[in-house]
Amino acid sequence: MTCRNCHTDFNGNYCNNCGQSAKTKRFSFKYFVRESFASSLDIENGFFLSFKLLLLNPGKSIKAYIQGSRVSLYPPAKFLILSGAIATFLAIRYRFYSDSYIAGLSELSDMDPKGFLNFAEEYATLINALTIPIFAFFSYLFFKSKGYNYTENLVLNMYITVMQMMGLLFFVPFLEFFPDFKGPILIIYTLGTLLYNVWAYLDFFDARNSKGVLTIALILIASYLTQYLVNNLIFLLITQASWL
Template identity: 30%
Template sequence: MNITCKNCHQTFKGHYCSNCGQTAETHKLNLHYLWHDIQHGLLHFDSGIFYTAKELFTRPGHSIREFIEGKRIKHFKPISLIMVLATTYIASIHILHIDLFAKTNETVIPDSHIDMEQFREWLFSHFAWINLLSIPLHTVGTAICFRNQGYNFIEYFVLNTYKAAQKLYVSILFLPLLYHYSGTPTVEILSKILLIIDFVLYFWTNEQFFNQLSKTKTFFLTLLTHFIFWILIIAIASLGVVIVEWYLN
């Protein structure tokens, strides 16, 4: 039985494409796919990290849609990419002794008994996992706002994982500026600029990915997605503070 490769469109027989080497079976993205990615993706890195970076900053939405539809051989696996970039970023922060907060005389977080220095250390030491765990929150908003577009929750999760990778790539590029303005009020301004860049990239990716929707509709749905995300973040952070306060008392 002849098979058409989803990556290069070559017709072939067997388990692998004779032209590019992609497997004949490209399963639908679901929990089984993510589990396989977690098991094997973190241990088998390849040159796809450079190809994926180029795609995410030239044609992000189109390339992510193609990945979901089966064109995957050149791409770096999404969860692996996040872990590599997050680790690279936070290692650089530690090595360069970059302080991402403006220095103040406050030793505790206002309206709480939480030590600010310990809180910062906790953020830095868990940065990779915080980034990974924030992706489902973005995915909730995406699944709500862009429902009925023909994708399941895991496919939206992959979409948002690559969006998070975009943000980390940009954050790594900002490291020289963050180093120069470490611990000053300017470093917090740079953090706000990164948030704006993140939203622009987020919208651009959505505009390409959901290319059947108008740009205006995509913009407002992207804005609503961010609103849902921050509501969830505030709710979880508030719950976390309550739990820590209870523990300390």
């Protein structure tokens, strides 16, 4: 058979050139779950190579992975677990949300936002993980004509979320040396994650035209509004259950 990663002809269960499994299939939810958790949580050389590829060329790298080049990127679920742990640590360590916003929000209304923002720091990984199926749903819905199923959109948005969380690493030196500028730093980080999302979608869906840009804008608006509602619902459920 021909390897779907390096296109080498081979016999057996694994490619003798790149090591990819001969059983590589198109993503379905069942196949995705099995492949994501079949191996142990090791930090392999592929972790750092994946970070580089997703940083420099996210759309094309994710597309190649989904289309069969499975040894090119670190498995998305494992990548999410590692980046989620890092993001949660950094959010709590630098009080990335609460110190930046509590005073400003308190001036705008009588509400006390401290509880929700502390919740956002403590449950940063959960919040980011819950955004993935939301964004996957809308990218699947709006770009259904591209032929990617929901699970493939889930993989796409999982990698995007991973890199958005890992983006916090770039701001650690600024947070260390300029702690009084957390607000502006957070704004820059937020804009950076938004632009990264747009860039990845443009390349992945080959949407470099006015219609594609408009479609991506609709996806982001719908996704962020839904995410906002879901986050607040979870916060209310957790706070209501805290007294039990």
